Amino acid sequence: MDGNWQEVMKAAISEVLETMYFTDVVFQQKAPSEAFRGWQAAIEMHASDTAAVVGLSLGFEDSFARELAANMLGLDPDGMPDEDVRDALQELANMVAGNCVVLLGPEKWRLGLPRAHSGLVAPPAATHGVGMSAAGHFVGWAWCRRE
Amino acid sequence: MAYNVMIIDDSKSMRHVIKKVLKISGLEIGEIIEAGNGQEALDQLQDHWVDLILSDIHMPVMDGLEFLRRLGTHADLNDVPVVLVTTERNEKRLAEAMALGARAYLSKPFQPEEFRSLVFKLLGVEHGWELAGSDEGCDF
Numbered sequence: 175m176d177g178n179w180q181e182v183m184k185a186a187i188s189e190v191l192e193t194m195y196f197t198d199v200v201f202q203q204k205a206p207s208e209a210f211r212g213w214q215a216a217i218e219m220h221a222s223d224t225a226a227v228v229g230l231s232l233g234f235e236d237s238f239a240r241e242l243a244a245n246m247l248g249l250d251p252d253g254m255p256d257e258d259v260r261d262a263l264q265e266l267a268n269m270v271a272g273n274c275v276v277l278l279g280p281e282k283w284r285l286g287l288p289r290a291h292s293g294l295v296a297p298p299a300a301t302h303g304v305g306m307s308a309a310g311h312f313v314g315w316a317w318c319r320r321e
Numbered sequence: 322m323a324y325n326v327m328i329i330d331d332s333k334s335m336r337h338v339i340k341k342v343l344k345i346s347g348l349e350i351g352e353i354i355e356a357g358n359g360q361e362a363l364d365q366l367q368d369h370w371v372d373l374i375l376s377d378i379h380m381p382v383m384d385g386l387e388f389l390r391r392l393g394t395h396a397d398l399n400d401v402p403v404v405l406v407t408t409e410r411n412e413k414r415l416a417e418a419m420a421l422g423a424r425a426y427l428s429k430p431f432q433p434e435e436f437r438s439l440v441f442k443l444l445g446v447e448h449g450w451e452l453a454g455s456d457e458g459c460d461f
Contacts, residue, residue: 193430194338247337262334268379269429272408280410285379 179278179318180304183230186273187306187316190266196245197308205305206312209296213239213259215267218286218321219275227321228283230271232263233295234306234314239263256292263290274318323351324444325369329362329376329388330406335429339375339406339436346437348446359388366392371401373444378407378418386414389421402443406431 184201191197216231234242237251243262244251267288275283295314297303303317326343328336336355343350354369356362360383362376374392378385385405393399405418405426415426427439441447 190430193432243334246334248341258334261332265332265334268332268408272410272429275408276410280412284411285408287379287381 182277186270190269199306202305215263215290217267217271217288238313264288323349324372325351327354327371327374329356331380359383374403378409
């Protein structure tokens with residue numbers, strides 16, 4: 175994906191995290207390249223006039239994912255059910271993709287349904303993704319990829 | 322007057338956020354009824370009267386547009402104002418939703434004040450007091 179997609183993705187992530195999850199992240203082109211245990215949320219954006227499909231994925235370390243869910247819901251992250259974390263991250267992917275579509279042209283793209291799961295989060299290819307850190311610590315990756 | 326509100330969204334988190342924003346809005350809230358999709362909402366509306374419906378568009382089973390179509394076929398329900406709370410930004414689809422009877426839409430993510438301002442205006446409520454005799458148009 176070209177640089178424009180990446181900039182659009184970063185802008186969308188920042189706005190959604192600030193507005194609904196009361197947090198912000200710093201993006202970094204160089205990020206740890208090892209897989210980690212955490213959460214991955216994904217959604218597809220379908221081009222309206224071609225068969226093009228772009229997948230957006232967000233991968234977060236478990237503790238940060240729980241913090242995001244807790245912030246959104248106004249709850250304590252400790253003891254938060256996995257189902258609540260999964261749902262909060264699905265909605266995050268949904269809103270980030272929605273914002274991407276606004277920036278890219280809402281007439282040209284439509285959203286699929288988001289999904290999220292816990293497990294091993296593998297690093298994206300260097301050209302597709304960016305790392306994210308919060309309070310000076312690496313917390314995850316974000317990437318867009320043409321499917 | 323306490324308002325009964327229905328929230329329709331397949332995301333439990335988003336329903337929770339909307340509930341929270343409703344409760345802090347200053348609007349007197351009666352009952353909040355939740356549904357995960359349009360079909361569940363129609364089923365719930367058989368047994369619950371609501372004054373306002375807040376609905377997502379993109380949902381499995383029955384999406385928001387189909388919900389609006391079906392709602393419009395119920396004579397006793399088609400005056401209930403529906404506000405779409407959605408990530409949809411395609412103007413044609415939003416126009417279709419308005420033509421199907423939605424009164425307004427609010428884009429996710431949203432600030433609580435945007436939400437409050439829209440809902441209060443739609444219901445003809447100002448600062449917790451109903452606007453007496455207001456027939457102000459509420460189409461956005």
